[in-house]
Structure formats: C-alpha cells, structure tokens
Amino acid sequence: MNWNDCIERTNTHSVKWSFPEEEDVIPMCIADMDFQVAPAIADALNQKARHGIYGYTTFSDRYFKSIISWWKKRFDMPIDKDWICFSPGIIPGINVLLSVLTEPGDGVIIQDPVYYPFYSTIENHGCSVVKNTLIYMEGKYSIDFDDLEEKASEPRTKLLILCSPHNPVGRVWTPEELNRIGDIAKRHNLWIISDEMHGDLVYSGHEHKPLFKADESIIENSILCAAPSKTFNIAGLQTSILLIPNEELREKYNEKLTGFGLMRPNVFGIEGTIAAYEEGEPWLNELLMVLEDNKQYVFNYLEQHLPEMKAITPQATHLIWIDCSGLGIEGEELCTFFLEKAKVKFDEGFKFGECSGSFVRMNIACPKERIDMALRRMNHAVLEHRKNRQALK
Structure with missing residues (x-):
C-alpha cells in the first residue's frame, strides 16, 4: 500500500473535495x-461490479459472522447475532432511535463540543438539547460528572448520546469514566446511545472499551453504534451497524426503519463490510x-x-x-x-x-x-x- 500517493479527488463527486467557489484549496x-x-475491499467490490446485476440485497450469514468475529477479535466482546441491526448511517440510525425513545419536549444530553449533526438530530424530533459541556483545562478534556448527574436527574431528560471515542476532542473514555456514566444512567432511568464510530482508530497507549464491555449491567438500556466506514474509508457504501440488545426496542427500531423504507442495504455495502472485517x-x-x-x-x-x-x-x-x-x-x-x-x-x-x-x-x-x-x-x-x-x- 502506497500511503504517500496523493490521489486526485477533484471532479469525483467528493464532498470533501468540492469547492466550486474556491480554487487550489x-x-x-x-x-x-x-x-x-x-486491496481486499477493492477486489470484493470489483468482483461484484463485474457480476453486473445490482438488485435488491439482503444480509447473509457471512455478513453477520464477519461483524461478530471482528468485535470478538478487536475488543474481546461477544455479541449476539440478534443484536445486529442495519442503518445506512449512524445519524439516520440515531434519528430512528429518537423517534422511538423520545417525545417532543424531552431532553437529550450531549457532551459538547461534539459531532455537530447531533444538535440537528435532536431538534428534528422536537427534543431539547441538554449540554453536559466537557471540562477543558490545560489542553485536556474531561467529563463534568456533577453536571451530568444534575442534567440526568431532570424528569424530562430521557437519553444521553455518548461519543466514544469522542469526536472532535479525541478522548478515549476510560472504563472508570464509562462506569460512572453507566451508574448515573441507571439511577435516572436514562437511555444511552453510544456512538463508537471511531473505536477502531485508537493510538498506541490507549484502549477503546465498548460501552457494553465496560458495564454489562446497562446493555438493556443502551444502544451501540458502529460501522466499518471511518475505519476503512467506505462511508459512501452506507452500511452502519447498531447493536440493540433490548428485544422490545429492537423490534420497534426495525419496524420504524421499515416504515421509513430504509431496511435494505447497499449491494456494495454488504460486500465491502464483509471484506473489511474479514481481510482488512x-x-x-x-x-x-x-x-x-x-x-x-x-x-x-x-x-x-x-x-x-x-x-x-x-x-x-x-x-x-x-x-x-x-x-x-x-x-x-x-x-x-x-x-x-x-x-x-x-x-x-x-x-x-x-x-x-x-x-x-x-x-x-x-x-x-x-x-x-x-x-x-x-x-x-x-x-x-x-x-x-x-x-x-
């Protein structure tokens, strides 16, 4: 792999490289x-492209096995096949979850500064953005747990969207921090949506702990969001993963997803996911x-x-x-x-x-x-x- 190759991306419909009003940016x-x-991903997609038929696609046993094996190998975390739910992206998945878990006027906690689509996602459902602002001191960020406890105790606060690892500040939350978050959530009957999109991109000296592994006692009131997209640069294939252990919530999520017409994956997304997790x-x-x-x-x-x-x-x-x-x-x-x-x-x-x-x-x-x-x-x-x-x- 040539990591020094400055590949031309202009005029490729790239969002990142489209600057009609500016040149040489x-x-x-x-x-x-x-x-x-x-290469394994490119080979899998090329093989599918050569097949020449791109009809409606479903999920294979190999797809589920690749996800289960990846999480076991990378995080030593066993997951049940039934937990695995599809979404074309993390934000669409969170939108569907909010439509199930909240009512207009409910509060949803975020820990700002944070991935900015969280704001509009919450507001789109008529919910209030409740800010548990991170503490910034001497070039480092930490969680204000006293403030989190206070915000979680509000009667209409129903949910926390946790960014783990955190985007944009780059923190990997420790097991102790995750346990404290879990304890607060349990005390106040708070759902947690844990966005773990960047969980594979962790630097040496640090270890990402999936929320379920850090605190198994909260899995019935938590959802874990992940995807191969950031890890393997395949966001355009629009294949994300939500792990939903709670059976009742899972059924409601899938019903809502079907109602929105979002239940079928991209034909190339399935092949890309399998190749990424098996050979990437x-x-x-x-x-x-x-x-x-x-x-x-x-x-x-x-x-x-x-x-x-x-x-x-x-x-x-x-x-x-x-x-x-x-x-x-x-x-x-x-x-x-x-x-x-x-x-x-x-x-x-x-x-x-x-x-x-x-x-x-x-x-x-x-x-x-x-x-x-x-x-x-x-x-x-x-x-x-x-x-x-x-x-x-």
Whole structure:
C-alpha cells in the first residue's frame, strides 16, 4: 500500500473535495480519508461490479459472522447475532432511535463540543438539547460528572448520546469514566446511545472499551453504534451497524426503519463490510502507524512554527482538535482566514459547540506531503497575520 500517493479527488463527486467557489484549496475537513481502501475491499467490490446485476440485497450469514468475529477479535466482546441491526448511517440510525425513545419536549444530553449533526438530530424530533459541556483545562478534556448527574436527574431528560471515542476532542473514555456514566444512567432511568464510530482508530497507549464491555449491567438500556466506514474509508457504501440488545426496542427500531423504507442495504455495502472485517486488519494496522506519524508531524510543526495554535493530543480518531485562540480570531472569521489567506479548509469549531469558536478540526488522514503543504500555507498566512497585529500595537 502506497500511503504517500496523493490521489486526485477533484471532479469525483467528493464532498470533501468540492469547492466550486474556491480554487487550489487543500481540504483538511470532513472525516473521510485520502487513502485508497484495503486491496481486499477493492477486489470484493470489483468482483461484484463485474457480476453486473445490482438488485435488491439482503444480509447473509457471512455478513453477520464477519461483524461478530471482528468485535470478538478487536475488543474481546461477544455479541449476539440478534443484536445486529442495519442503518445506512449512524445519524439516520440515531434519528430512528429518537423517534422511538423520545417525545417532543424531552431532553437529550450531549457532551459538547461534539459531532455537530447531533444538535440537528435532536431538534428534528422536537427534543431539547441538554449540554453536559466537557471540562477543558490545560489542553485536556474531561467529563463534568456533577453536571451530568444534575442534567440526568431532570424528569424530562430521557437519553444521553455518548461519543466514544469522542469526536472532535479525541478522548478515549476510560472504563472508570464509562462506569460512572453507566451508574448515573441507571439511577435516572436514562437511555444511552453510544456512538463508537471511531473505536477502531485508537493510538498506541490507549484502549477503546465498548460501552457494553465496560458495564454489562446497562446493555438493556443502551444502544451501540458502529460501522466499518471511518475505519476503512467506505462511508459512501452506507452500511452502519447498531447493536440493540433490548428485544422490545429492537423490534420497534426495525419496524420504524421499515416504515421509513430504509431496511435494505447497499449491494456494495454488504460486500465491502464483509471484506473489511474479514481481510482488512493488516491494512488498518498500517493505517494506524501512518496516522501516528502524521499526528506527530503536525504537533512538531505547530510547536516549532505556529505557537498561536495549540493542538489537543488525540487518543483516537484521524482528527486533531486545534485551539487557535492565540490568533485572536474566532468563529466564521477564523475559518475564513485559513480559507482565504492559506487556501486550507477546516471544519469550523463553533459548529461543534458554542464554547469552541476559537477551534478548528483538522483531518490528518492523507499523505504527509499534503499535510506539509497545508502547514506551510498556514505558516505563511499566520506570519502575515502576526505582522499585521504587531503593526497595530
């Protein structure tokens, strides 16, 4: 696998690489990778393409076995085949769950700054966004458990959407933290939807614990969301997995999914999932080494050349959350600055939470040459900005 190949993605209908209003932009946004998929996945999709018939598709025993084997091997967590439910994506799945578990006016807890589609998903169902804002201190994030307890105790608070590992701050929650969350949920009859999309993308020295494994006593009141999409760069195949141990909830979920007409998988999604989980592990192990190297490269560059920008050390994900408060720019102006002055596109921090106007989210899942080019452009733009600020003093 050539991890240094800067593959051209413009004019490929890529969301990440579509900038009709701008030219020569380097997108360091949107959480997909600029790496080709594992050869086993490409081979499986090519074989299916050559077959030439792409009709309605169902789920095979091999599909279920590949998921069960992956979770057992990677996390030593046995899962029941009956738990496995389909969704075309995590956000559609959470939407279906909210339609079953909540009523308009109910409260849903999120731990901001957090993946921004959570906000609109909650509001779409007439529910209230209840913020259990993470504590940010000395470059690190932690959970405010006293606040979580208080928010969970409200009579109309029904559910917590947990991001584990957390996007965008990159925290891998410890078993102790997950147990405390579970204890609070049990005390207040709180459902937990655990979004574990990035659970496979964990850096050395850290270990992702699935919520069910950290606290088995809460599985009847919890749902675990996962997918091969972020792990293996196949989000476009639209095949996600929800693990729902609670039989009553599972039946309601599947009924609602069928009612929305979302019950059938993508013909290529099934093949891609099987190939990823059966044969993709060597590719993933290489990817993690590449991401580790890219992460360190970004940290070293910022420390040496851009002290105004403080990167938060991610324990997981292929994303880096960067505090740009030293630049003295916030909100829309911050990302406009990088887009116009450096031709680099980031995910805007304020979208993840009101507390994050001075942050940007950087995707490092691309060849180092592309990262280096983006960093050099940023350095040039910040140098000019630095001179202008000094001139005004």
